[in-house]
Amino acid sequence: MAKQPDSGKPETDIKLPDPAAWARNWARITEQSQKLMADMAARQQPEAKQPPQGPLGAPLHAPANPDPLNVGGAFMEIAQHLMADPNRLAEAQMKLWQDYAKLWANTTDRFLGRPAAPLVEPDKGDKRFKDAGWQDGPVFDFLKQSYLLTSRWVQSTMSQAEGVDPKVARKAEFYAKQFLDALSPSNFVLTNPEVMRATIESNGENLVKGWENLLEDIERGKGKLAVKMVDSKAFTVGETIATTPGKVVYQNDLMQLLQFEPTTKQVYQRPLFIVPPWINKYYILDLKPQNSFIRWMVDKGYTVFVVSWNMPDETTVDKTFESYMREGILEGLDAVKKATGEDEVTAIGYCIGGTLMASTLAWMAQKKIDRIKAVTFFAAQVDFTEAGELSVFTDEETLTYLENLMAEKGYLDGGEMATTFNMLRANDLIWSFVVNNYLLGREPFPFDLLYWNADCTRMPAKMHAFYLRNMYQKNLLSQPGQLELAGEKLDLRQIKIPVYLQASKDDHIAPYKSVYKATQLYGGPVRFMMAGSGHIAGVINHPDAKKYQHWLNDTKTNPPNVEDWIKGAKEYPGSWWNDWDAWLAPKSGDKVPARKPGDGKLKVIEAAPGSYVKKRIVD
Template sequence: MPLPDPATFSANMMKVATQSQTLVSEFLASQREKGVGSADPLNIGGAFMELFTKMMSEPSKIVEAQLDLWQRYMDLWTSQAQRFLGQESDPLVQPERGDRRFRDPQWDENQVFDYIKQSYLLTARWMQDTVKDVDGLDDRTAKKVDFYTRQFVDAMAPSNFLMTNPQVLRATLESNGENLVRGLDNMLKDLDRNSGRLHIRMTDMDAFKVGENVAVTPGKVIYQNDLMQLLQYTPTTQEVYKRPLFIVPPWINKFYIMDLRPENSFISWMLDRGYTVFVVSWRNPDETLTEKTFEDYLKEGIFDGLDAVEKATGEREVTTIGYCIGGTLMACALAVLAARGDDRIKATTFFAAQVDFSEAGELSVFIDDEQLEHIEQVMAERGYLAGNEMATTFNMLRANDLIWSFVVNNYLLGKDPFPFDLLYWNADATNMPAKMHSYYLRNMYQKNLLVQPGALHLCGVDLDLRKIKVPIYLQSSKEDHIAPFTSVYKASQLYSGPVRFVLAGSGHIAGVINPPSARKYQHWTSDIAKNPPTPEEWLATATEHPGSWWEDWDAWLSTHSGPKVPARVPGDGKLKVIEDAPGSYVKSKGATANWTEAEEVVSETDANSGD
């Protein structure tokens, strides 16, 4: 590594010291103004206290674990000594496939950094194995301990520190410390002066503008209420299927994940296949919508939307899509319609949508009484949960990709975030109304009432998913950590009508938004007459296909969409045009960060390093 210029390096270190003092002073000032809240709102201390109590009750296991760690280090020291003497020595421990923290060649070529890497991986895995091996913990506590142990070992990775990251150390010497000066500038920009929170930028937020270079598919807003605008898109074919397609995206983030750019726009792709496409664009809630409930989202989002589609096209019969929490809401709507004997929805597609939350994945770590009470207390102060507070939870699910990679890139390497449309969408946050969000967390995630017939009462009826008989296309993604495919699959055992389950490669976003032209990932289908009880049994019967599942879905949906009719133009029906798509609701800005499976795309393009 090159030696820095002493004078320039010293001057830059002086700037770093000054900026660090400013950073700490601003942070402490904001904390004094805000006041100190609960020391442990997530009840992490209680979980680890229970862990330590169980461990102390079996001291022999502690001794065994310590001896195991000692033996692992003895093996590592022996291996490193052999390498130091010029002998061949295979590494004892390797990073997992896809772990980009140790991709710099120096982690393998330089013996010092190789030892740092291997000793970290050895200790991290030993620590996680040890806490998993403790007997007597209830399932919820065990998951919480495992989750926060991983957070600790991820935070302590040598790649996150100047002196133990060869790439950062090299950049510091080559630039005479300019990278650290720029990095602290970036950190100061990201520090919220009001809350004291650090909002790490994942992309250049000035590089994109909704309606100009993202969300640009032509269409019109033809209906709106307090909670949503309804977009009808301009047809691209002379004929369309008779039954319109009504899409309900999640309100945790904005609808244009399905319309980022023309080449990967799901909406454009559907238009080209002859569907009349309607999409709900949810309003970004503020304090004026604090009283909105889950039932309001059902009434004003789905039922008002269905009525508007009928007025716009003259067609009562439709097909629908529900994505993520929008799919959970769609399942509730189908249950209400089934109870009423209303059969206007002729087929429904679910994208990564859970209705049985008994195995909801790592998000269940955050759903206990202590944490829910804390969330409800935070929401009570202003009537909603800010999008940036949602971000912390979801980003922690993949901390190395969605937190620490940007810490290294932005603050240690001093690089600006790379312009990336998906990460721009990811940062375009939305808020959650207090009453609605509390209902969802309590009744779905915590109590799992949606799958219990009659346990939930909405729109004047008791919900029973078993009464849903419409044909269902149930899509999930194999690497989804938001809605695990094993959890999504449970819905195939609930509905009474035919269910086609399809499993996509990748995760919560890339598994869904995967146009056939990209020729990426794969998907699995099965033509068995009845879905078996477990996803493992289904997968044993499935056939793997290369590429996107979209064409399989199109073949299925086209059979439920009726004959072809002349294309419909927005505004030609009983509802007149309000404004151009994507509308004004989607342009409302919330907080500064949101969640997604963004690390998949980051890993493919190395966007976080600017390469």
């Protein structure tokens, strides 16, 4: 007997819809669609403003630039260079047609019940095609493979364009990936097997709920789509997350300084002073007791102080990079001394907080100020020549666009920052929620890390422009004497204190290759460590979790290239925190009686986590 065609269960074994329920739900979807279109049209109506006038009183009509980032120009330059070698382009096209011919043959075999190995498979970790429907039936399998073939062909062909400015090529390839990610068949109702099943089995109820979610997100974003990643009511800062006991012992209009309650009878003499990034909030270091870095350090016998940055608004538009140094680190150090009586500390700088810390240490070295005796950097860059995909946002067109955007309010809105970082992992942080929320009609999973990620903040215009232009665009901090801060020309070679440099293998924001470059810039001993995972999980990896791994190389002199360091490195299972504690403890002084917030010259202002961290842009 001939074998029956393999059409796959998800494509055939689906219960039939209820016609009446189906009709009702589609009527509701139509009604919601009309409401959405009417709302969008109303929001697009221009405000009645007097048009700007020219020197003779005639109104000026300056249409907005439809492509302020010059993405189209980047694609055009790539296309011109590809067309300059028609033979290579023809070969690439022929290769694509040959692959499609093989795919059609494989799909035909599957329809006829014959086995056929996949021509192309998703990358490891690509969650878009994890549903069994993508593999079990030939139709959706064909859609998946044809998409993967085409998207990889586009990216491969673009990378073959010779003679293109590397910055232009990087921009074109980045935005091409954004477009390709958006066109994935997983993002559409009729081409996603999981969504198709949910739609038929629920008589379209999932799409009705999805439209409701979409309308709520647009309303919450005040006309802009603010994709909901997590239920904001599922967590409360200070109650369910950021719960390590402590007190606010100092504050100014830029930051609050938190001192945490000791859990040991004795503590190290030198306090630990932590400067987190102000792009996000400090409690990534204190999400919950099971993975809290701050609680772990307190239990290890450190007197922990953490800077909690304020939410910039119209009153802080004049804050500069120097302001963050003076009012964040320098005033913070003075406050630690008043709270504990200790002039010397050890310190941590995380991400942009690490870039600020390195700049401040170089400034302090010029001033002969020796108060930080050892420093740790988490995912912090000081040489930006290989800064990864974020470099796409630091060319002249993009910086000009951002500066114009910030000029109106004096700060960059947190939503803009969140979108930028989400684009680096668009499939995980954008499209997965589009499918879950709008196509499947589900509520987001209550995940503390995503709550923190969505709890975005703002960036003061002057500070942000200084950072992007001088660090990312001009890379001045890595060049001795080229960056001036508060009247001093900075030289990282003058930082002679011991450095522990953390990087993560899969970090898209601060790539390990970029972080490693600092080993060649600091003037003192540097212990470099590479952790598994990315920008967050590579740092926040409690030893009890027994997750991931880390690499260490006990060479006394770090080689110039990270590839050579990796060759001599040894892999260790689990968290790197214990290695770091073993490094830091001998540099933290003798043990002294534990100090409680309020024991010193600073009075308690309020309980941790303080009021600054609770300010939110969007609920």
